[in-house]
Amino acid sequence: MTKGKSVLSQASSETNKIPSLYPAKTKLQVTVIFFTVLIIYIFSMYWTQREMVGGVGGALGNMYTVIKKFFPPNFAILPNILDPLLQTIQMAIIATTIAAIITIPLALLSARNVTTFKPLYYFSRTFLNLLRTIPDLVLAVIFVGLFGIGVFPGILALIIFSLGILAKLISETIEAVDMNPMEAMRASGGNTLQVIWYALVPQVLPQYTSLVLYVFEINIRASVVLGLVGAGGIGLILNQQLGFYNYPNAMAIIIIIFVVVILIEYISNKIREALV
C-alpha cells in the first residue's frame, strides 16, 4: 500500500515538471543565433552612428524642426513638373516593352524543361544571376557616364535591370507548366517552334502578362529616382530642388510621385487580378 502510494507520488512529481516542447540542443542553437544576431545588430548600430554629431537623440530631436521645413508643400510648381513626370512614365513604358521582348529568348534559354542542353542552361542562369546583382542606379550611373545626361541612359538601365528580374520570373513560370501537351506535340511530330507556340505559349501567356505588369510597377518606382544621377525624368527636378534647399517644392514633388505610384499600382493590380 505504502509502496504503491510512493510510486504514485513520484509519478505525479514527474508530471508536475512539464517537459519542454523543444530539445536542449535546439534551445542552445536558438540562443546562440539570437545573441549573434543581437551582437551584429548592436555593432551595426554603433558603426552607422559613429559619424553622427550629437548621436541619435540629437538627430531625432532635430528631425522635427527639419521636417517642418518641408511643409506646407508648394503645389504651385505642378505645371512645371508635369512634363518630367510624363517623361518618367514613358521611360518605364518603353523600358518594360523592350525588356518584355528581349526576355522571351532569355527565359526560354534559362528554363530547364525547354533548354535540355545543360551547359547552355547553366550559362544563361549564371548570366541572369550576375545581371540581377547590379542595382539599377549603378547601371544608370555607368550609362550616364557612357552616353551623357538624358533619357536614353535611363531607359537602357531600366531595360537591363528589369531583364534580370523578368527573365528569372518567366523562366520559373515556364518550368512550372504542364509538360504533357508539349510531349504530345513532340510525339506527333511538331518541331521545337511549333511545340513552343502551340503547347507552351497558351499556358504561359496570362502569367507572362501579369509579370510584365509587375515589372512595369517596379520600373515606375525605379524610373522616379533615376533622375538623381542624371538619367532623365522627375528625379532630376527633385535633385535640383533639393540642391537649392527648396524643401516645399521638393515635398510637392515627393507627394506627386507618391500619388502617381499608388495610382499606377492600383490600375496594374486590377488588370493583373482580371488576368490570372
Place this chain on the structure above:
Amino acid sequence: MDQYSLPPKPKNAFMKRIRNIVIAIAVVALYIWTFTSIDIDWGRAIERSLNNFQRVIPKLFSPDWGALGEVSLSMLETVFIAFAGSLMAAIIAVPLAFLAANNMMGKYFSIIGKWILSAIRAFPDLILAILFVVAVGPNAFAGVLAIAIGSTGMLGKMFSEIIESIDMQVVEAMQANGANRIQILFYAVLPQIIPEFLSYAIYRFEVDIRASSILGIVGAGGIGTMIIFAANNRNWNEMGMILLAIIVVVTIIDFASAKIRQKIV
C-alpha cells in the same frame, strides 16, 4: 450524331470582344503617345558613346585593386546598414502585420493596416533616404532608417499574408478550451508563423543589400558614396572595383540566404 455537336457559345462573347477591342485601342494609343513624345537625342547619345566607349568600358573590366581596402570598408558599412535596417523593419512589421491580417484584429483594423502598409510601400527607398538625410544628416544612420521604413511596407504585407494563411482550427480549439488571447498567440499562432517570418526577413535582407548599396548616392552612407565620387571623377577603374565588390558580396549573401531559408522552412 447528337453527342458530337459543338457546345453552346458563351453568351457574353460579344461584350468580351468589345472589351478586348477597347483594351487594344487603349494600349496602342498609349504606345503612340509614348514613342512620339519621348525625346531621345540619338545624335548626341551616339556621338558621346563613340567618344567614351574606349575610355569607360575597358577600364570597368580592369578594376583598381589599390582601392580594395577602401571599397571593402564601405561595402562592410553597406552590409551593416542593410542588416540594421532589415532587423528594425522585421520588428516594426510584426505589429503592423497583425493589424493588417483580416483574421486577427477584425475587418476595420485590417483595412487601416493594409492602407498604412501600401502607403509605406509607395515611397521608393531613395526618396525615404533623401528625407532622412535632411532629417538626421548625411551619414549611414539615415540609410538605416530609410531601409527600415522602406522594408517595413513589403515585410508587413508578406507577414500579414502569412498570418492570414494559418490554420485557424488550432486557434478555435484553444479558444474552446478556454485559453486567453496571450496563450492563443504563443501556442497557436506563433509556432505556425515564425519559420516563414524568418524566411521572409532573411530574403528581405538580401533585397536590402542591393538597396543600401545605392543609398550613398543621396548621401546616406555605404558604398553608394564611392559610386557617386568615382562617377564624378570619371574614375572608371575604381568603379570597376566597386562593381566587383557589389557583385561578389551580393552573390555570397544571396547564396547564404537561400541555404538558410531552405533549412528554416
